[in-house]
Amino acid sequence: xxxxxxxxxxxxxxxxxxxxxxxxxxxxxxxxxxxxxxxxxxxxxxxxxxxxxxxxxxxxxxxxxxxxxxxxxxxxxxxxxxxxxxxxxxxxxxxxxxxxxxxxxxxxxxxxxxxxxxxxxxxxxxxxxxxxxxxxxxxxxxxxxxxxxxxxxxxxxxxxxxxxxxxxxxxxxxxxxxxxxxxxxxxxxxxxxxxxxxxxxxxxxxxxxxxxxxx
Numbered sequence: 001x002x003x004x005x006x007x008x009x010x011x012x013x014x015x016x017x018x019x020x021x022x023x024x025x026x027x028x029x030x031x032x033x034x035x036x037x038x039x040x041x042x043x044x045x046x047x048x049x050x051x052x053x054x055x056x057x058x059x060x061x062x063x064x065x066x067x068x069x070x071x072x073x074x075x076x077x078x079x080x081x082x083x084x085x086x087x088x089x090x091x092x093x094x095x096x097x098x099x100x101x102x103x104x105x106x107x108x109x110x111x112x113x114x115x116x117x118x119x120x121x122x123x124x125x126x127x128x129x130x131x132x133x134x135x136x137x138x139x140x141x142x143x144x145x146x147x148x149x150x151x152x153x154x155x156x157x158x159x160x161x162x163x164x165x166x167x168x169x170x171x172x173x174x175x176x177x178x179x180x181x182x183x184x185x186x187x188x189x190x191x192x193x194x195x196x197x198x199x200x201x202x203x204x205x206x207x208x209x210x211x212x213x214x215x
Contacts, residue, residue, distance in 0.1 A: 012190025014107040017197035019210060026185040026201040026208055027074060030110060033187070034072070037103050045105040054079070055098035056090040063090065069101075070127060070177070076205070077112060077180040078119060080127060082144035084174045091116050097180055107190030114182035124176030129168075136169035137161060181205055186213070 023029050037049035050069040055062055065087065071078035077099060082088060091097065099112035118124075128136065141157040148156075160169075182205065189197040196215035201208045 010190075011192055012107040012194075012196065014189045014191060014197075016191065017187060017189040017199055019199065019212060022187075022199055022210060024208065024210070026182075026187075026203075027072070029187060030072065030185065033103070033106075033108060033110065036106060036108075037101075040103070040105055046103060049103070051101075052077075052079070053100040053102065054087065055100070056087050057094045057096065058086070058090045063087070074205075075179060076114065076182060078177050079180075080124065080175070080177045082139070082142070082175050083118070085144035087145075091178065099180060109188040111184070111186040111188070112180065112182045113184040114180045116178045116180050119177035119179050121176065125171045127177065128171035128175065133169060137164065139172050139175045140164075140169070191215070 034049065037046055040046035041049050048068070051066050052069050053064050053066050055064045057063070063086070067079045067081060069077055070080055095115045095117065097114060097116050099110075099114075101108075101110040101112075103109065128139070131139075137157060137160045140160040140163070142153065143156075182203075184200065184202055186198060186200040191197055194215060198213040198215060200211050200213050202211070203209060
């Protein structure tokens with residue numbers, strides 16, 4: 001039997017998020033929440049603390065998918081991908097992007113809006129060198145987002161294995177990082193009776209204005 005979706009609900013019980021205790025710099029709050037997300041991973045309640053849904057625009061249509069956060073600092077949020085993928089083409093045409101961290105077991109979300117730019121090639125190569133060899137080969141084998149059969153994909157991977165059988169796997173020229181420079185970061189904390197806390201930071205990366213939004 002199908003579940004009764006209209007009756008499905010959770011009454012959130014998170015700690016209150018207040019302007020008086022929120023830091024002036026949203027990155028400090030994000031780092032604290034990210035640390036909580038990793039602590040939840042250790043207890044088995046949050047398997048992917050770095051998972052984030054990224055939203056792009058293609059011909060006026062929104063598109064979304066999940067990637068992994070690989071770096072965050074005062075300059076923004078970094079993830080890696082195939083530049084020739086669908087999202088890569090979309091970000092060339094429209095560099096504006098959204099991120100969503102759904103830390104649902106903690107009754108928390110973080111929303112980010114901003115613009116993207118490729119990271120320097122040296123950064124992409126340095127990160128690529130830390131990836132497992134299988135993932136490195138996969139970056140060469142997969143023409144991401146293109147139509148392919150399973151047999152063709154497996155054959156492409158075998159060719160990559162043969163090509164780099166006796167050497168380190170270099171970073172492909174079509175693969176690298178994106179840095180998201182935020183103009184908005186919103187922290188959402190679930191609260192009882194749907195009276196959630198929503199604190200929004202608007203800024204240019206250095207100066208931020210903090211406001212509360214109605215739940």
